[in-house]
Amino acid sequence: MDQEHIKLSAEGVNLSFGSKQVLKNIDIAFPEHQITALIGPSGCGKSSLLRAFNRMHDLSSNARIEGKFNLEDQDLYEKNISVTRVRSRIGMVFQKANPFPKSIYENINYGLKINGIPKDQRPGIIEKALKESYLWDEVKDELHKPAITLSGGQQQRLCIARTVALRPEVILMDEPCSALDPLSTLKIEDLILKLKKKYTIVIVTHNMQQAQRIADKTVFMYLGEIIEQGDTGDVFNNPKNELTGNYVRGRFG
Numbered sequence: 629m630d631q632e633h634i635k636l637s638a639e640g641v642n643l644s645f646g647s648k649q650v651l652k653n654i655d656i657a658f659p660e661h662q663i664t665a666l667i668g669p670s671g672c673g674k675s676s677l678l679r680a681f682n683r684m685h686d687l688s689s690n691a692r693i694e695g696k697f698n699l700e701d702q703d704l705y706e707k708n709i710s711v712t713r714v715r716s717r718i719g720m721v722f723q724k725a726n727p728f729p730k731s732i733y734e735n736i737n738y739g740l741k742i743n744g745i746p747k748d749q750r751p752g753i754i755e756k757a758l759k760e761s762y763l764w765d766e767v768k769d770e771l772h773k774p775a776i777t778l779s780g781g782q783q784q785r786l787c788i789a790r791t792v793a794l795r796p797e798v799i800l801m802d803e804p805c806s807a808l809d810p811l812s813t814l815k816i817e818d819l820i821l822k823l824k825k826k827y828t829i830v831i832v833t834h835n836m837q838q839a840q841r842i843a844d845k846t847v848f849m850y851l852g853e854i855i856e857q858g859d860t861g862d863v864f865n866n867p868k869n870e871l872t873g874n875y876v877r878g879r880f881g
């Protein structure tokens with residue numbers, strides 16, 4: 629069925645930094661146009677797993693990665709595929725909003741430029757991306773102001789606009805609300821729910837309420853392994869594994 633079409637997946641993943649193994653024999657699949665939450669205690673490997681999908685460990689000289697990562701039928705670690713190409717298909721939003729020290733406009737324009745989008749097409753794409761990220765009405769009269777003057781929540785929506793401007797197929801989000809107040813958090817959650825119509829979304833979160841509010845699927849990780857994955861309602865209300873139950877009920881973490 630279309631809803632369960634697997635967009636992104638990994639099989640047999642092992643990841644070590646030096647002698648420390650942080651991911652162990654991970655098999656995971658993300659359905660298209662759904663939101664999947666990765667949850668688990670600090671240090672269990674959630675961010676490391678997320679980062680593996682857009683080749684962020686390529687930069688760590690001590691990282692050793694094994695396994696098969698696929699975006700549909702594209703092997704993401706294939707010898708000839710460019711990392712820029714992988715990252716234009718799989719965008720990423722980080723924990724702390726990280727706008728460039730440039731204007732609001734330039735923050736989006738920059739990625740378009742380096743991805744070879746013709747100059748005359750960029751203003752339209754920038755406006756569309758800001759609208760899609762629910763930021764346009766707040767910034768349309770001050771596009772040339774430094775991005776750093778925006779509030780934390782606005783900066784995070786700008787980072788989302790920067791990502792969607794490149795028309796990715798998947799958006800990876802690493803605790804995108806952890807530095808935000810409750811109202812900005814709800815705005816971003818609302819935005820994420822709308823974005824899933826166009827994109828496949830994977831979000832790392834420590835916020836159990838957030839996972840239950842927005843995620844279709846939830847994956848519980850512990851000490852580098854996947855303990856349980858399934859529909860969010862089942863993982864939270866009817867977990868199969870005792871560890872999952874203890875974690876989602878806040879008994880450790």
Ligand SMILES: Nc1ncnc2c1ncn2[C@@H]1O[C@H](COP(=O)(O)OP(=O)(O)OP(=O)(O)O)[C@@H](O)[C@H]1O
Nearest residue numbers: 645650668669670671672673674675676677688690
């Ligand atoms: N570049 C790196 N070099 C060495 N060790 C690393 C590196 N990146 C992550 N680690 C280690 O890998 C383990 C998993 O970290 P990771 O950030 O993936 O966990 P996490 O579940 O996302 O944690 P948190 O919820 O605290 O963000 C940790 O022990 C961390 O110290």
